[in-house]
Amino acid sequence: MLRPLKNLTLSLLRKCGWELSRRVSVEERRKLEYEKQLISCWRCLQIYNADLILDVGANEGQFAMLARQLMPETPIVSFEPLESCYTELKSNQDNLKPFEAFHTALGDSPSTTFINRCASTPSSSLLEMGELHKQELPHTASAEQEQITVSVLDNIVAERDWKGQYILKIDVQGYEEQVLLGAKNTLARTLAVVVEISAKPLYLGEPGFDKIYSLMKSHGFEYAGNIDQWRSQKDGRILQFDCLFENTELMLGRSQN
Structure with a gap:
């Protein structure tokens, strides 16, 4: 009534x-x-009309939920090693369908290892956190180790036999190079790769832009600009940016069809 x-x-x-x-x-x-x-910022990914989105370092599904808004029908496959984050990611799966999640990190060889798990889980990394990161985000400085599995993306793609062409999004806090080294065959079928890169090292041993650029160039990708970036709350300088790389051959083939 x-x-x-x-x-x-x-x-x-x-x-x-x-x-x-x-x-x-x-x-x-x-x-x-x-x-x-x-x-x-991210709607530019719609232009690729990809058959599959690979979300590496998914955390609790933040990017997956954004991608679902932008590309409602495109299947999403997420990879997340942290137990609590994977559980939260799976709890959102009904809102992300078609969707699949893997409880693993990705690298250049399969292994079992330990990740530095921060209270602020998006800052967790297989690498040790650097001083700049601790200064910018003091609440992330303390970490405890959690045992995880590391898999190779090429192996998973081959096992699942996913068809078509992909978008690959990587957010792994300094472990980008290892993920890409384990994705050589996958890159040949990937239209666009988004890699989060630090302007200055935030983790010990992480690769800078030059190294990632050279690696992507060797696989036939061209740098296509930055999608998003994270600025220091202290002085406004850019700390990290999401770099977009396009597969030259695949994009050329599409333009000719």
């Missing part, structure tokens, strides 16, 4: 030129604005 009365009241108010809306808090408004900015 209450719902019909509510609808009738709203209808009468609209006829009188009034419109009721829920008050949105400042926090909610900021969140909505941030989500709009993300969609604006």
Whole structure:
């Protein structure tokens, strides 16, 4: 009974030129604005019309949920080594279908090892955190080790026999080179690769832009700009950026069809 009365009241108010809306808090408004900015930054991935999205370092599914908004029908495969994050990722799977998740890290050889798990899980890494990262985000400085499995992307792709052409998104906190070294065959079928790269080392031994650029170039990819970036809250300098690389041969083939 209450719902019909509510609808009738709203209808009468609209006829009188009034419109009721829920008050949105400042926090909610900021969140909505941030989500709009993300969609604006990442919508460029729609142009590739990929058959599959590979999400490496998925955490709790933040990128997967963004990708699902941008590409509603494209299958997503996520890889996440941390137990708690993988559990959260799986809990979101009904909202991500078609979707599959693997409880593993990716690298250049299969192994069992330990990851430095931070309280702020997106900062967790197989590498040791550097001083710059600790200075910028002090709450991430403490970490405990968690045993994980490392798999090779090429092996998984071959086993699953995924068809078509891919988008590969990598967010692995300094372990990008190892992921790419284990993805040589996969890269040949990948239209676009997005790699998070640090402007200055945030983890000990992580590769910089030059090294990743050279590696991507050797596989026939061209640098196509930055999609998003993370700035220092202290002085505004750029700390990390999501670099976009395009497969020259595959993109040329598409333009000729």
